[in-house]
Amino acid sequence: MGHTLAEKIIAAHLVDGEGNVSADNQIEVWPGDLVEVAVDVVLSNDITAPIAIREFEKLGVERVFDPARVVMVADHFAPNKDIKSAEQCACMRRFARTQNLPHYFDVGRMGIEHVLLPEQGLVAPGDVVVGADSHTCTYGALGAFATGMGSTDIGVAMATGRVWLRVPETIRIVYHDRLQPWVGGKDLILYTIGRIGVSGALYKAIEFAGPVIDSLSMAGRFTMANMAIEAGGKAGLFAVDETTCAYVDGRARRPYRVYQADDDAVYAQVVEIDVSQIEPQVAFPHLPENVRPVSQAAESNVRIDQAVIGSCTNGRLEDLRVVAKVLRGRRVHTDVRCIVIPGSQQVYLDALREGLIEVFVEAGAVVSTPTCGPCLGGHMGVLAAGERAVSTTNRNFRGRMGHPESKVYLAGPAVAAASAVAGHITGPDDPSPSPSPARRGEPEEVLQ
Amino acid sequence: MKLTGAVWKYGDNVDTDAIIPARYLNVSSPEELACHCMEDLDPGFASAVQTGDIIVAGENFGCGSSREHAPLAIKGAGVACVVARSFARIFHRNSINIGLPIVECPEVVEETEQGDQLTVNLEAGTVTNERTGRTYQTSPFPVFIMSIIRAGGLVPYTRGRLGRTLMGRI
Numbered sequence: 001m002g003h004t005l006a007e008k009i010i011a012a013h014l015v016d017g018e019g020n021v022s023a024d025n026q027i028e029v030w031p032g033d034l035v036e037v038a039v040d041v042v043l044s045n046d047i048t049a050p051i052a053i054r055e056f057e058k059l060g061v062e063r064v065f066d067p068a069r070v071v072m073v074a075d076h077f078a079p080n081k082d083i084k085s086a087e088q089c090a091c092m093r094r095f096a097r098t099q100n101l102p103h104y105f106d107v108g109r110m111g112i113e114h115v116l117l118p119e120q121g122l123v124a125p126g127d128v129v130v131g132a133d134s135h136t137c138t139y140g141a142l143g144a145f146a147t148g149m150g151s152t153d154i155g156v157a158m159a160t161g162r163v164w165l166r167v168p169e170t171i172r173i174v175y176h177d178r179l180q181p182w183v184g185g186k187d188l189i190l191y192t193i194g195r196i197g198v199s200g201a202l203y204k205a206i207e208f209a210g211p212v213i214d215s216l217s218m219a220g221r222f223t224m225a226n227m228a229i230e231a232g233g234k235a236g237l238f239a240v241d242e243t244t245c246a247y248v249d250g251r252a253r254r255p256y257r258v259y260q261a262d263d264d265a266v267y268a269q270v271v272e273i274d275v276s277q278i279e280p281q282v283a284f285p286h287l288p289e290n291v292r293p294v295s296q297a298a299e300s301n302v303r304i305d306q307a308v309i310g311s312c313t314n315g316r317l318e319d320l321r322v323v324a325k326v327l328r329g330r331r332v333h334t335d336v337r338c339i340v341i342p343g344s345q346q347v348y349l350d351a352l353r354e355g356l357i358e359v360f361v362e363a364g365a366v367v368s369t370p371t372c373g374p375c376l377g378g379h380m381g382v383l384a385a386g387e388r389a390v391s392t393t394n395r396n397f398r399g400r401m402g403h404p405e406s407k408v409y410l411a412g413p414a415v416a417a418a419s420a421v422a423g424h425i426t427g428p429d430d431p432s433p434s435p436s437p438a439r440r441g442e443p444e445e446v447l448q
Numbered sequence: 449m450k451l452t453g454a455v456w457k458y459g460d461n462v463d464t465d466a467i468i469p470a471r472y473l474n475v476s477s478p479e480e481l482a483c484h485c486m487e488d489l490d491p492g493f494a495s496a497v498q499t500g501d502i503i504v505a506g507e508n509f510g511c512g513s514s515r516e517h518a519p520l521a522i523k524g525a526g527v528a529c530v531v532a533r534s535f536a537r538i539f540h541r542n543s544i545n546i547g548l549p550i551v552e553c554p555e556v557v558e559e560t561e562q563g564d565q566l567t568v569n570l571e572a573g574t575v576t577n578e579r580t581g582r583t584y585q586t587s588p589f590p591v592f593i594m595s596i597i598r599a600g601g602l603v604p605y606t607r608g609r610l611g612r613t614l615m616g617r618i
Contacts, residue, residue: 034592047473051516054476058603059610077474084474134514134538150516150542156606164592198461199508203537232508234537287461376470376513395512397463400470404488 002262003028004170005237006205009145009259013037013128015162023257031169031268039069041123042157043131045113046074046085049092052132055155064099065161071103071122072096073113076372081379111344111370114138114226114312119344121251125240125258130154130163135312135394137228141221142248143240143258148229168234169268170205175212177276182428184322185220186314186392186412188212189227190281194291196271202232204268207261212275213238218247219318226313227394230288280427283410286398294415294427302409303434306389307338307420308401309413311375314392315343317350319413324356326417326428327363333423333433338365339374339381365420377402390419449570451528451549453500456493457562460506464539467510467518476517478524485521499526502568504560506532510539519543529568531575533557544593545602551575553586570597
């Protein structure tokens, strides 16, 4: 019996009885095995690092296992939103300096971590990556086994370079046929979560495959892998192909190794999806599984107060190009605050050079420095009671973006931009502005 | 280890934003976090919860972010144990790592109501509902996980292992 991609990568990182690791070992692992593995990258951010550092210090270890493999990014509440956040960033900054971490990213050099690390070539195919951030699974797009953990796990991994893992079962999801216009990675993953549910991949890895995936861009793959956790997944992996290599080569700072799932790999479940009828998707409050096609969402006449475009899910250059395509020559609705957040300094600069930023500002959107801010109701776009936002982020839990009585609708960049223009949730083919209810004195109630 | 306490009952998919909203993630002490535990889901919880109480919930408890602040807030609030139909993976790890007892037991969840008294015996893997008198058997943790729990969490466990030969298979 063969092995899945996740099993292959985990086996190659096993710590043997002598405490050594060899990618050439002949050891097999199977779902359910509890194993100890060596990690290639250990990640944390300004929210999770302070606790990880506290636990690291309790271990009585002086130095991290390898400074080049410990990455820290100030992205959640940075630029600092208040004094307490400033203290947390200061704690992380002090630690990074004391430990001489070459990959510590502060304001002006940083990006949203899961946009930044691949872009900087810090994660590579075949890696085991652990991060104190649930969206660490994003790097599965590169054919890495990447998974989110808590701060204590990360504190221990910073000291030892190792973590314990339970080898997960794998669900294989195969996408067939052709995508409709405006449908991208975000729509595919929202549709998938709608199909399998928010605990559909609980404790399991997902392998994304099929002809649609073969022709999907890296940006689309990052978006899909990113939201594997929203189905409860431990990791979301893609096979390495020419698209991956074209992205990685010239970026990766280390030699990497490509692993492939065996043809006779054993899967817990295989899900086949015909994409030909999939429209752009919208996830209604308060779970990412509450998805509807955008045509149906538009019929519900959901007026919005804010549109957030960016995040580790959709903050890449390709996403911003889609937004610019919709916003060019149009204006954001007078009742909507549209906030565009490039995912990294590089994405910001590229968007600037391509003229995308000008399109956004002319349309009446604001453009922010990279930050996770609004996605988790931190800063840069917190919602008031009763407000609704359409957002390209990844979670629409109650209170996620601010007041517990606010609502978040998840969508891809095309729908978010079109909705910002229309003032209500709609698809990119018809973003005609609705009359402002404030001006007409109509009630703001929506039909849902 | 026997834990007896009154039940706080919740539904499926209690996410980490419900357990501790992100607006409070600018602090990390369990005591401070505890003041806002369950705030958006059950505003009365933090002020009324008693030391030793037990949370009983449905599927996928603790889904969402990796924030260890979630189990820290629950532990800081004095909750002795969380019993659920199932746990989100990262929350599951975090709880073990910080020494918050958690038990997966769908039958208990089915037949337990808000305010019931539960007794959880971690070693025996049993949960008893004192109101109904029914005792339920849960599947015990693997030996390796039990050794982390016995050590008091991942940090004391690792401190005990540092310097010794590390084993590939656990």
